[in-house]
Amino acid sequence: MIKCKTSKEIGGMGHSKKRKEDARFIQGKGNYVDDVKLPGMLYMDIVRSPYAYAKIKNIDASKALEIEGVIAVVTGKDLEKYNLHWMPTLMSDTQMVLPTDTVMYQAQEVAAVIATDRYIARDGKEAVIVEYETMKPLMDPFDALDPDAPILRSDKEGKSDNHIWHWEVGDKEKTDDVFNNADVTVKQQMHIPRIHVASIETCGCVASYDKVKNHLTMYMTTQAPHAIRTVIALVAGHVGLTEEKIRVISPDIGGGFGGKVPVYPGYVIAIAVSFLTGAPIKWIEDRSENLQADSFARDYHITAEMAGTSDGKIQATRFKVLADHGYTDASANPSKFPVGLFSIGTGSYDYGAAYMEADAVYTNKPPGGVAYRCSFRVTEAVHAIERMTDMFAKKVGKDPAQLRMENFIKKEDFPWASPTGWSYDSGDYHAGLKLAMDTVDYDGFRVEQAAARKEGKLMGIGISTFTEVVGAGPSKDFDILGIKMFDSAEIRVHPTGKAIARFGTKSQGQGHETTYAQIIAEELGIPMEHIEIEEGDTDTAPYGLGTYASRSTPTAGAAAAMAARKLRDKAKKIAAHLLEVSEQDLEWEPGKFFVKGAPEKSKTIQELVFAAYTNHPEGMEGGFEATHYYDPPNLTFPSGAYICIVDIDPETCDIKVRRFVAIDDCGNIINPMIVQGQVHGGLTQGIAPAMYEELIYDEAGNILNGTFMDYLVPTAVESPSWETGHTVTPAPHHPIGAKGVGESPTVGAPPAIVNAIVDAVSHLGIKHLEIPVTPFKLYKELKAVGYFDKQEA
Amino acid sequence: MKSITLKINGAEHTAEVSPRTLLVHLIRENFSMTGTHIGCDTTSCGACTILVNGRSVKSCTMLAVQADGKEIITVEGLATAEGLHPIQEGFHLNHALHCGFCTAGLMLRAVELLEKNPNPTEEEIRWGISGNLCRCTGYNNIVKAIQWASAKMQGRELPSTEPEFV
Numbered sequence: 023m024i025k026c027k028t029s030k031e032i033g034g035m036g037h038s039k040k041r042k043e044d045a046r047f048i049q050g051k052g053n054y055v056d057d058v059k060l061p062g063m064l065y066m067d068i069v070r071s072p073y074a075y076a077k078i079k080n081i082d083a084s085k086a087l088e089i090e091g092v093i094a095v096v097t098g099k100d101l102e103k104y105n106l107h108w109m110p111t112l113m114s115d116t117q118m119v120l121p122t123d124t125v126m127y128q129a130q131e132v133a134a135v136i137a138t139d140r141y142i143a144r145d146g147k148e149a150v151i152v153e154y155e156t157m158k159p160l161m162d163p164f165d166a167l168d169p170d171a172p173i174l175r176s177d178k179e180g181k182s183d184n185h186i187w188h189w190e191v192g193d194k195e196k197t198d199d200v201f202n203n204a205d206v207t208v209k210q211q212m213h214i215p216r217i218h219v220a221s222i223e224t225c226g227c228v229a230s231y232d233k234v235k236n237h238l239t240m241y242m243t244t245q246a247p248h249a250i251r252t253v254i255a256l257v258a259g260h261v262g263l264t265e266e267k268i269r270v271i272s273p274d275i276g277g278g279f280g281g282k283v284p285v286y287p288g289y290v291i292a293i294a295v296s297f298l299t300g301a302p303i304k305w306i307e308d309r310s311e312n313l314q315a316d317s318f319a320r321d322y323h324i325t326a327e328m329a330g331t332s333d334g335k336i337q338a339t340r341f342k343v344l345a346d347h348g349y350t351d352a353s354a355n356p357s358k359f360p361v362g363l364f365s366i367g368t369g370s371y372d373y374g375a376a377y378m379e380a381d382a383v384y385t386n387k388p389p390g391g392v393a394y395r396c397s398f399r400v401t402e403a404v405h406a407i408e409r410m411t412d413m414f415a416k417k418v419g420k421d422p423a424q425l426r427m428e429n430f431i432k433k434e435d436f437p438w439a440s441p442t443g444w445s446y447d448s449g450d451y452h453a454g455l456k457l458a459m460d461t462v463d464y465d466g467f468r469v470e471q472a473a474a475r476k477e478g479k480l481m482g483i484g485i486s487t488f489t490e491v492v493g494a495g496p497s498k499d500f501d502i503l504g505i506k507m508f509d510s511a512e513i514r515v516h517p518t519g520k521a522i523a524r525f526g527t528k529s530q531g532q533g534h535e536t537t538y539a540q541i542i543a544e545e546l547g548i549p550m551e552h553i554e555i556e557e558g559d560t561d562t563a564p565y566g567l568g569t570y571a572s573r574s575t576p577t578a579g580a581a582a583a584m585a586a587r588k589l590r591d592k593a594k595k596i597a598a599h600l601l602e603v604s605e606q607d608l609e610w611e612p613g614k615f616f617v618k619g620a621p622e623k624s625k626t627i628q629e630l631v632f633a634a635y636t637n638h639p640e641g642m643e644g645g646f647e648a649t650h651y652y653d654p655p656n657l658t659f660p661s662g663a664y665i666c667i668v669d670i671d672p673e674t675c676d677i678k679v680r681r682f683v684a685i686d687d688c689g690n691i692i693n694p695m696i697v698q699g700q701v702h703g704g705l706t707q708g709i710a711p712a713m714y715e716e717l718i719y720d721e722a723g724n725i726l727n728g729t730f731m732d733y734l735v736p737t738a739v740e741s742p743s744w745e746t747g748h749t750v751t752p753a754p755h756h757p758i759g760a761k762g763v764g765e766s767p768t769v770g771a772p773p774a775i776v777n778a779i780v781d782a783v784s785h786l787g788i789k790h791l792e793i794p795v796t797p798f799k800l801y802k803e804l805k806a807v808g809y810f811d812k813q814e815a
Numbered sequence: 816m817k818s819i820t821l822k823i824n825g826a827e828h829t830a831e832v833s834p835r836t837l838l839v840h841l842i843r844e845n846f847s848m849t850g851t852h853i854g855c856d857t858t859s860c861g862a863c864t865i866l867v868n869g870r871s872v873k874s875c876t877m878l879a880v881q882a883d884g885k886e887i888i889t890v891e892g893l894a895t896a897e898g899l900h901p902i903q904e905g906f907h908l909n910h911a912l913h914c915g916f917c918t919a920g921l922m923l924r925a926v927e928l929l930e931k932n933p934n935p936t937e938e939e940i941r942w943g944i945s946g947n948l949c950r951c952t953g954y955n956n957i958v959k960a961i962q963w964a965s966a967k968m969q970g971r972e973l974p975s976t977e978p979e980f981v
């Protein structure tokens with residue numbers, strides 16, 4: 023049980039408060055972007071390229087313009103007149119808004135049709151005739167490095183290859199040395215495939231430009247409204263849209279997971295058309311457009327190696343990555359981190375040498391490199407380290423749980439300096455794994471497995487004990503387009519003791535309206551029911567970098583606590599004044615200050631707030647409000663121990679997850695119900711890439727599964743019944759000791775599942791399986807090792 | 816254009832619609848009931864699920880003209896003067912929604928499921944809602960919510976709505 027400092031009525035940290043936001047959603051009164059309807063609004067639809075690489079010979083819009091209700095067809099040439107045909111990506115690369123001559127990936131935006139209704143816009147789109155001259159696309163990232171490969175980004179001056187950047191971290195010499203002298207080494211090439219966040223709400227916007235006021239209101243599905251406002255100002259400042267003339271409103275968002283961080287061409291075209299016509303422009307993409315053109319996640323090819331002693335001590339890791347970024351580097355990473363936080367890949371283990379390098383290339387695939395419910399490339403790193411740990415255990419003949427226990431960083435060794443430069447804040451990895459093992463009955467399953475193998479049954483047990491890194495981040499290292507990644511909170515308490523608080527983050531389902539209110543309730547003792555939370559309007563909220571990478575609780579949550587503490591200090595001064603004692607004589611208990619030794623002499627927070635408006639001490643500023651911009655001193659390092667039990671049908675190779683126990687440590691817990699819900703959801707987004715999801719392209723650049731018919735988002739049938747639990751190791755540097763949790767399970771689950779599947783078939787000689795592990799893939803591997811011959815014999 | 820008359824959440828409506836108008840657009844745009852959502856273009860996600868004459872239907876895959884003379888219930892019509900429908904309570908109390916985008920469709924699907932099978936097993940619930948995608952919740956709590964609503968509708972003892980966190 024979690025101990026709470028506040029009463030149930032106040033509802034501070036640790037209470038499983040039901041969510042405040044639910045009321046509108048369960049009654050159909052949410053307000054998502056497609057629900058926004060403005061007078062005179064026009065609809066936009068987008069003509070997309072059927073080819074992955076082609077020259078545009080001609081765009082003939084005449085038939086489209088003949089259709090009644092089609093107002094305009096906009097092409098790259100039209101935008102070029104205003105210098106709006108290119109835009110920067112968040113990684114300071116460049117991206118076409120609409121092409122003037124060449125298309126670089128299938129489903130790329132080619133022209134936009136504006137019409138009075140969405141059906142007519144679609145008719146117009148079908149009627150636009152585009153003539154292309156196709157070229158052979160470059161689809162394989164390894165081919166892209168070939169010196170003879172065509173240079174895709176010839177638009178960039180002086181670009182003579184397809185290489186984007188090189189990155190490295192760690193001590194190469196020392197690591198090579200350990201590898202050269204190690205008893206045991208293991209090595210595996212693996213691909214973390216291209217996948218898509220596929221939030222159930224797609225992306226869209228309503229851009230509404232008021233010509234008279236020279237003011238743009240942009241309703242848009244964005245996880246980072248303030249950052250977007252700044253980006254719009256950077257892109258369109260030269261036509262007079264400066265930042266104070268732009269208001270970005272992020273209404274209710276139907277899931278984000280990283281896919282709603284970037285700026286997509288559709289947004290920019292909508293703004294441009296609204297700017298030119300003065301009419302509000304609505305653009306809502308289809309699911310298929312969303313899957314085919316919006317930012318992908320992952321797509322890392324990793325060569326992973328581990329070295330150690332024959333008795334099972336890990337000594338070093340070496341990772342080499344080739345990152346396929348598609349047409350442009352449109353990742354959503356902090357500027358100084360082209361591979362995100364991949365360097366967390368030394369994992370939860372204590373060893374001194376590691377070296378990691380990565381190279382990124384352009385190909386003719388859609389751009390991206392966003393999160394998929396993961397903190398900046400941590401999933402890729404965790405998959406590599408957790409697979410290698412199992413492979414290493416196998417090679418030295420140790421039980422994978424035992425080997426992990428022996429190699430974990432010990433709880434007394436925190437803060438721990440990792441060989442790639444992180445300072446892990448806290449953790450208790452032994453306790454987490456022990457709890458997971460006890461909960462699932464690990465030893466019992468090993469006994470069952472031995473018996474099952476004798477009967478020819480395939481069942482496996484997989485472990486993943488991962489360390490996450492979230493809460494970006496400290497301003498000395500973390501920025502996006504130069505803007506430091508702090509976050510903010512502003513609290514206003516009204517005279518009657520009820521409050522509104524505003525944030526620079528934006529919930530997409532995480533439940534901020536409830537959890538932020540609980541943080542403030544914890545600090546001020548005002549019941550959380552009486553604290554309204556508002557996010558997503560750049561005109562009212564303080565500047566912040568938004569919600570992604572599990573950063574909201576570590577940054578904005580901390581800002582809320584700090585702002586509330588400023589107010590509590592003020593309340594204390596008022597209490598001293600009213601009770602005629604000195605501040606030192608006062609003691610706080612949630613909801614009131616009382617005089618030490620005389621608890622009957624007290625003032626409630628409500629009385630003190632009222633006094634701030636009616637009877638504040640001379641010389642003190644009136645009112646009761648505070649703002650805080652929180653610059654975290656370090657990142658936070660949540661961790662988890664996951665154990666998965668799978669059964670494999672020996673005939674169909676169908677894989678069933680029988681049990682999955684997830685023990686998470688996200689530090690102090692604000693709302694256990696919401697944390698558990700986040701873990702459930704993250705786990706389903708963990709099984710998805712492990713077993714079902716992958717965006718597949720053929721050599722001609724065609725996407726083979728660009729709709730929900732064949733891109734397999736797990737349903738309630740594929741998703742197992744998750745078992746969850748927690749340990750608590752507070753973040754020592756964080757005001758409320760919280761670490762963030764939204765993404766841990768997505769990061770930690772895939773290797774637990776794959777390790778279990780490999781474990782089920784390892785005695786047959788299978789060492790590794792690439793994700794997604796589908797029954798057919800497994801069948802081919804089993805056939806290759808002669809499994810079915812033996813069965814028949 | 817064709818004139819159609821239908822009942823939505825108990826109230827009679829008429830509309831002039833073009834034959835190709837999808838039912839979901841009629842509901843969302845003509846009648847401004849935006850609680851019914853659109854999440855795909857291949858009848859895969861179920862965000863648009865409503866009840867048509869008591870049967871759950873993906874309204875993105877039915878034409879408005881086909882709804883002529885039908886009785887429709889959308890999420891806006893689930894609650895009554897007495898209060899929330901048990902399925903709405905179940906979703907709220909069991910934290911069965913995060914972003915809320917899939918919620919209306921799942922609740923309406925569950926209403927039909929419970930009508931046909933008032934005491935479903937977990938397995939039956941999972942298969943029963945397998946035409947609806949939720950990207951946020953991992954489904955555990957949706958299953959719990961439907962079980963809770965089942966208990967409430969059958970007058971059984973209500974299951975705990977506390978999270979089981981070891």
Ligand code: FES
Nearest residue numbers: 854855860861875
């Ligand atoms: S909108 Fe996806 S099934 Fe109807």
Ligand code: FES
Nearest residue numbers: 913917949950951
């Ligand atoms: S709650 Fe977000 S899709 Fe289900």
